[in-house]
Amino acid sequence: MARAGSKAILLGEHAVVYGIPAIAVGLKNGARAEARQADRATIRVGTRQATSGDGSELSRAFDALLQTLGAPPCSVTVEVDIPTGVGLGASASIGVATARAVIEATEAGAAAAADPRKRLYEAAMSWERVFHGNPSGIDAWGAAFGGCFSFVRGGGVHSLKVAVPLTLAVAVAGPAASTREMVEGLARLRDRKPELAEKSFRGIESLVKNAVLCIEAGDCVGLGKLMDLNQMLLAGLFLSTDELERACDLARGAGALGAKLTGSGGGGCVVALADQDPSPILAAWRQAGLECFSSIVPSSAENTEAPS
Ligand code: PMV
Numbered sequence: 001m002a003r004a005g006s007k008a009i010l011l012g013e014h015a016v017v018y019g020i021p022a023i024a025v026g027l028k029n030g031a032r033a034e035a036r037q038a039d040r041a042t043i044r045v046g047t048r049q050a051t052s053g054d055g056s057e058l059s060r061a062f063d064a065l066l067q068t069l070g071a072p073p074c075s076v077t078v079e080v081d082i083p084t085g086v087g088l089g090a091s092a093s094i095g096v097a098t099a100r101a102v103i104e105a106t107e108a109g110a111a112a113a114a115d116p117r118k119r120l121y122e123a124a125m126s127w128e129r130v131f132h133g134n135p136s137g138i139d140a141w142g143a144a145f146g147g148c149f150s151f152v153r154g155g156g157v158h159s160l161k162v163a164v165p166l167t168l169a170v171a172v173a174g175p176a177a178s179t180r181e182m183v184e185g186l187a188r189l190r191d192r193k194p195e196l197a198e199k200s201f202r203g204i205e206s207l208v209k210n211a212v213l214c215i216e217a218g219d220c221v222g223l224g225k226l227m228d229l230n231q232m233l234l235a236g237l238f239l240s241t242d243e244l245e246r247a248c249d250l251a252r253g254a255g256a257l258g259a260k261l262t263g264s265g266g267g268g269c270v271v272a273l274a275d276q277d278p279s280p281i282l283a284a285w286r287q288a289g290l291e292c293f294s295s296i297v298p299s300s301a302e303n304t305e306a307p308s
Contacts, residue, residue, distance in 0.1 A: 002100035005030040005295075006088040007142025008170055008262045008271045011211045011230045014186055014239060015204040016153055023211055024138050025166065026146025027295040029082045030093035035101035038075035041066055045078040045094055061130035065099055068126040069119070071106045083291060086176045087263025089139030095127035096120065096143040120144055147303045148215055150208075161300045163218030167274040169256070169281040171292035173247035177266030185266075186237055200233045207233075224257025224273045231260035239265035247290060248272070254284040 005026045012022025041052035043062045050059035052066075052073065066074070076098050084090040099120050113119045124140040141149060141157045148166065151157045190197035207226045214223040231248060234240055240261055248259040251272035259272035272281050278294035285292040297303075 002033045002035075002097050002104055003030065004033075004093045004096035004100065004143045005146050006082050006090060006093045007139055008088065008168065008269070009138075010148070010262070010271065011227060011260075012204055012208045013261075013263055013265070014183070014234065014237065015201045015208075016151070017183055017186075018201055019153060020201055020205045021150045021152045021208055022138075023148065023150050023160070023208060023215070024142055025148045025168065025297045026142040027082075027088065027168070027170065027297075028146070029293055029295060030143055031078055031080045031082075031090070031097040033076055033078040033094070033097035033101035035074045035076040035098070035105040037105060038073050041073040041075075043076045043078065043098065046080060057130055061095070061127045062098070064126040064130055065095060065123050066102065068123045069099060069102055069106075071102050074102050074105055076101055082293075083172050083269075086172050086268045087179070088170070088269065089142055091131050092124055092128055092135075092139035093143040095124040096140060098127070099123040117145070146297070147300065148297055150212065159300075160212060161216050162297060162303070163216055163299060164220065165299050165302070166215070166220065166223075166297040167276055167278050167294065168297065169251065169272045169274055169278040169285070169292060169294045170262070171247050171251075171270050171272075171285045171290040172268070173261075173270045173290060174241060174243040174267040176268035177264060179264040182239060182264040182266045186239065189237060197237070200237055203233050204230060220257055220273060220275070227258030227260045227271075227273060228252075231258075234261060234265060241265070241267055243267065244270055246288070247285065250284045250288055251281045254280040256281050 005028050010023045016022035050056045128135040138151050148160045148162045149157050207230050211226045244261045247270040251259040256272035262269050262271040
């Protein structure tokens with residue numbers, strides 16, 4: 001069984017569209033895939049099924065992935081363990097798990113690729129391009145390598161050194177809004193109120209810079225405060241909702257060091273930084289009827305998979 005994780009943006013969403021770096025983390029929950037060589041390439045993801053050449057997005061993505069790997073036809077079955085369509089990078093997770101399963105099924109005993117991590121990432125990116133056109137690569141990176149990383153639009157992804165493990169809790173606080181609509185809405189606000197937008201982006205930029213220092217120094221209390229401030233600035237840009245604010249408040253009330261929306265806002269997910277034990281936060285969310293889970297980002301010393 002091949003596995004892949006998912007991702008959450010810790011700080012800097014939306015500002016990243018205007019050239020400011022953002023910070024994301026890999027979450028351990030994601031997708032599991034099994035593959036075997038077959039006469040025809042077929043893939044089943046939950047209840048969705050596709051066969052090579054049937055014209056569906058799923059089949060085109062699968063064909064692109066097989067082509068990038070130079071792999072023979074396979075039959076693949078994928079199960080997804082995270083909520084989909086809420087900004088956690090489920091499609092990249094499915095792509096990474098599928099690529100790993102195909103590699104396992106077709107190359108057992110074969111000489112290892114010169115750069116297996118790059119190959120896996122490229123296969124997942126060719127899959128992602130079918131669904132998302134021009135993906136930034138953060139979803140595929142988070143799903144494949146986990147850890148904590150910064151990214152600049154068009155400037156690639158870079159691992160950060162995580163000094164102490166980060167215990168995160170994630171809740172779905174309402175249906176997700178369309179990322180495109182949220183980004184376009186902010187662009188309109190920026191046209192109307194350029195000073196407000198500029199001040200907020202500069203604020204977020206400084207929060208991101210300080211967050212990198214906190215992550216590298218193991219200062220979780222400081223990191224949590226920066227997440228709360230980031231949430232305040234995002235809310236000031238009309239990207240939050242009552243449900244997101246309520247989920248953040250519940251997490252803070254249950255001892256979270258910080259909490260904020262993650263991704264495009266307007267609905268979707270909240271990420272909270274726990275002070276070691278995430279269970280009080282999860283209990284508070286579950287009592288409020290929210291779907292949620294926890295995930296630990298290991299310290300860099302423990303995570304050997306993320307390329308440096
Ligand atoms: O919800 P996600 O994971 O697709 O993140 C959206 C992040 C934005 O900054 C709002 C948009 C973007 O393209 O970076």
